[in-house]
Amino acid sequence: MSVYSPRLARLIDALRRLPGVGPKSAQRMAFQLLDRERGAARTLAQALTDALEHIGRCPSCRMFCEGGDCRYCTPARTASGHLCVVEGPADLMAIEAGTPYRGRYFVLMGRLSPLDGIGPDELGLDQLQAQLATGDVRELIIATNPTVEGEATAHCLAEIARAQNVAVSRIAHGVPVGGELEYVDGGTLAHALSGRRQV
Structure with a gap:
């Protein structure tokens, strides 16, 4: 039996679907939205509904766009x-x-x-x-x-x-700008060496 009410359990489960959000984080978010941020929760809900209704994919590049106009x-x-x-x-x-x-x-x-x-x-x-x-x-x-x-x-x-x-x-892969070789991992160094170019 769940320790949460059915609606609270559904909210926590929905928040857990976000990347990087585990059960404890989802619970904290749900409690925060319900306890102190009800206005923000309504704004979030409206923004999500709006986005789902009006944001689609460009038929050419497949990026998200609104109204068929892809920038x-x-x-x-x-x-x-x-x-x-x-x-x-x-x-x-x-x-x-x-x-x-x-x-x-x-x-x-x-x-x-x-x-x-x-x-x-x-x-x-x-x-x-x-x-x-x-x-x-x-x-x-x-x-x-x-x-x-x-x-x-x-x-x-x-x-x-x-x-x-x-x-x-x-695109090239390798040592980041400002990086020092002694701190770069072996795989990145190998990529950088194999992808070297003339100067």
Whole structure:
């Protein structure tokens, strides 16, 4: 038998679905919202309802957008001839905020992971292939994470681009700016050495 009332148990369970939120954190959040932040809780509930009703996915890049107007698929971005493939919306936002890149994107919403049931269909790779076939893309920039799944995804993306005669590049991985070699892990150092370039 649950120690919570049914509605409180449902609220805690809903909060636990957020990434990084365990049972204790979910309980603390629920108690805080109900005890001291009822106004904020109503605002949160309204914002969630609003977002679910009005935010969809761009049919071209698969990023979240409102009303069919995608800020990442403008004619100026298309004219660049660059298409950067990222695993998720947070990766797109990181590139936008931290780099001068202003080309187009394709958001996979994941990475190849057969154990989790994520294959090419779930990532929209047929849609990506169709975009590359139009001839508008001169270079495909692969910006997947340097994990085993990310590398497998990058390999698959490169094969798709080469089949369409599109140039392919991969973002560099290695020593962070301002980092000191003695504190960098072995895997990162190995990546940095294998990806070295002429100066």
